[in-house]
Amino acid sequence: DTGRTEKRRVLLKLSGEVFGGGKVGVDPSTVRGIAEQIADARGAVEIAIVVGGGNFFRGAELSENGMDRRRADYMGMLGTVMNCLALQDFLEQAGVSTRVQSAIHMEQVAEPYIPLRAIRHMQKGRVVIFGAGTGLPYFSTDTVAAQRALEIGADEVLMAKSGVDGVYTADPKKDPAAEKYGHLTYDEALLNNIRVMDQTAMTMCKDNGLSMLVFGMEGQGNVTRALLGERIGTTVTV
Ligand code: UDP
Numbered sequence: 001d002t003g004r005t006e007k008r009r010v011l012l013k014l015s016g017e018v019f020g021g022g023k024v025g026v027d028p029s030t031v032r033g034i035a036e037q038i039a040d041a042r043g044a045v046e047i048a049i050v051v052g053g054g055n056f057f058r059g060a061e062l063s064e065n066g067m068d069r070r071r072a073d074y075m076g077m078l079g080t081v082m083n084c085l086a087l088q089d090f091l092e093q094a095g096v097s098t099r100v101q102s103a104i105h106m107e108q109v110a111e112p113y114i115p116l117r118a119i120r121h122m123q124k125g126r127v128v129i130f131g132a133g134t135g136l137p138y139f140s141t142d143t144v145a146a147q148r149a150l151e152i153g154a155d156e157v158l159m160a161k162s163g164v165d166g167v168y169t170a171d172p173k174k175d176p177a178a179e180k181y182g183h184l185t186y187d188e189a190l191l192n193n194i195r196v197m198d199q200t201a202m203t204m205c206k207d208n209g210l211s212m213l214v215f216g217m218e219g220q221g222n223v224t225r226a227l228l229g230e231r232i233g234t235t236v237t238v
Pocket of ligand 1: 074076077080142201
């Protein structure tokens, strides 16, 4: 039972680089800006958020530099929780009621991940922020976004990107002839090796009929517009 009301329910994926403003750590003014945009959409839509952690650690990178992959992945997951707390703080300051749910137990700062409770929070108008990924090494927070969206019955995944405003035929920074897709299917993306999100995540969306909007963070009010269902960026469907 995903407890659906008539309201649209979305899962917003914010990668770690969005939090750092391109640097390591958290850039408070950037996070405040995102929080205020989320606050502008609240009430009109039920919102859950999956937060990445690449601004702190990526397990694969640490393991290339000599660390054990599994332990490095746990460091990556713990990094996502710091982003959750930063986002929670600025959301609360913007007047939004929030709960953080973590896939790794840490009761002082976050509830455990309980899907039915997450749904209840959203129905009460709270924004739920999911941290610590799946709690399992070898996964990415893109996969978590797909999994959580499916488990809480979200209508759509909203993938916020920084530095690009949708999915292109080629890398627009390298190829001036690159064109933006308005719409794309998962098969097209998988066949042409277009990295909208990682393959595990895309396959999960495809197999379960979950659609996705890939949009750019940079435009004025873009996060709010995406949350409210505006078709900015590229839509990816089965
Ligand atoms: N991670 C993991 N399991 C998960 C989700 C994340 O081990 O279910 C680790 C992994 O090391 C990853 C890091 O956490 O590199 C940060 O997540 P991700 O790279 O997905 O963040 P983003 O790229 O969105 O900032």
